[in-house]
Amino acid sequence: MLSVRDLHKFYGPFHAVRGISFDVAREEIVGFLGPNGAGKTTTMKIITGYMAMSGGEVTVAGHDVVSDSLAVREEIGYLPEHAPLYGDMTVEEYLNFMAGMRGLDGRRRKERLEYVISVCSLAPKRNKLIKTLSKGYRQRVGLGQAIVHDPKLVILDEPTIGLDPNQIIEIRELLKEIGAKNTVLLSSHILSEVEATCARVIVVDEGRIVANGSPSELEARYAEDAAYDVVFTGAGLPTIEEIRALEEVAQASETVRAGERLEVRVEGRDGADLVGALARLAGERGSRLLEASRKKTTLEDVFRRLTGGKVRLGDAPSEAPDAVSAVAADGTLEDDAQ
Numbered sequence: 001m002l003s004v005r006d007l008h009k010f011y012g013p014f015h016a017v018r019g020i021s022f023d024v025a026r027e028e029i030v031g032f033l034g035p036n037g038a039g040k041t042t043t044m045k046i047i048t049g050y051m052a053m054s055g056g057e058v059t060v061a062g063h064d065v066v067s068d069s070l071a072v073r074e075e076i077g078y079l080p081e082h083a084p085l086y087g088d089m090t091v092e093e094y095l096n097f098m099a100g101m102r103g104l105d106g107r108r109r110k111e112r113l114e115y116v117i118s119v120c121s122l123a124p125k126r127n128k129l130i131k132t133l134s135k136g137y138r139q140r141v142g143l144g145q146a147i148v149h150d151p152k153l154v155i156l157d158e159p160t161i162g163l164d165p166n167q168i169i170e171i172r173e174l175l176k177e178i179g180a181k182n183t184v185l186l187s188s189h190i191l192s193e194v195e196a197t198c199a200r201v202i203v204v205d206e207g208r209i210v211a212n213g214s215p216s217e218l219e220a221r222y223a224e225d226a227a228y229d230v231v232f233t234g235a236g237l238p239t240i241e242e243i244r245a246l247e248e249v250a251q252a253s254e255t256v257r258a259g260e261r262l263e264v265r266v267e268g269r270d271g272a273d274l275v276g277a278l279a280r281l282a283g284e285r286g287s288r289l290l291e292a293s294r295k296k297t298t299l300e301d302v303f304r305r306l307t308g309g310k311v312r313l314g315d316a317p318s319e320a321p322d323a324v325s326a327v328a329a330d331g332t333l334e335d336d337a338q
């Protein structure tokens with residue numbers, strides 16, 4: 001359904017997207033996860049045809065986004081990070097207007113309008129002006145316009161940003177409904193968001209993909225790197241600096257130090273006898289290692305490791321091809337095209 005190959009984007013000299021490649025199959029819900037500035041919005045804008053790429057190839061349902069952009073727009077529904085809603089229209093007027101913009105008319109337009117109002121639970125607000133709606137309802141209107149023409153691929157940029165916890169739960173339910181019938185690519189920098197809605201996660205950082213798999217695959221892949229929660233007791237507790245100085249320790253942080261008890265979260269280096277080294281250190285300082293329990297790896301650990309600059313997964317990122325550099329050299333600074 002969606003194929004992205006070696007995508008690059010420069011903003012002037014700044015290389016924001018650095019050779020991203022991935023596929024999304026029919027009826028998949030894929031989460032695009034990454035910290036602020038990772039390149040998620042830029043990639044989505046290029047896929048939707050709202051922004052020009054600097055290099056690479058993107059096809060949607062077999063149509064090339066550059067040479068066949070009109071066909072691509074018909075196949076895509078897009079909810080940008082800041083959905084451009086018309087505040088002085090009622091919900092119904094706006095959705096009807098957007099259905100018209102998407103080329104629907106007659107009975108089909110009426111049917112799709114009613115479907116969207118129903119699936120997005122907008123019936124109680126259909127005659128209200130958009131500017132009077134809460135953020136949660138506005139987001140539903142935004143989602144409604146994204147699916148009104150029954151697109152094959154729905155692209156949602158941070159669909160729950162700025163919503164309160166109750167609204168987030170409601171929008172997640174709606175996303176699941178949308179995901180049951182459509183292929184969805186959804187961006188977020190909130191992990192629980194992606195975990196709750198997506199079967200597959202693509203993690204991006206600094207313009208590159210650093211992981212691609214189901215949450216459980218990623219957790220399993222990183223399980224060996226799991227941290228230990230360690231407890232020392234006794235009068236001679238080691239300092240956190242002494243723990244960090246052990247060659248078996250990759251990193252350590254102190255969680256509790258009270259009286260004769262010290263709790264530390266420690267990550268070992270691959271293949272090292274971490275627990276043995278900690279026990280020896282405790283003995284040397286006059287305390288003992290009371291407990292060392294392996295912490296279960298969560299998707300959050302994976303995300304933190306991948307985007308914290310410690311681990312970089314996958315193929316070595318290729319340098320930008322010369323053709324791409326040439327685009328950068330002309331210094332074009334692109335605004336958000338709408």
Ligand code: ATP
Binds near residue numbers: 037042043336
């Ligand atoms: P966020 O979660 O904050 O929305 P993101 O992953 O969507 O982040 P992008 O918005 O794609 O990231 O931005 C990627 C990088 O490109 C950032 O460093 C950003 O500052 C830069 N950038 C984005 N738009 C422009 C622009 N129009 N001109 C120059 N630089 C830009």
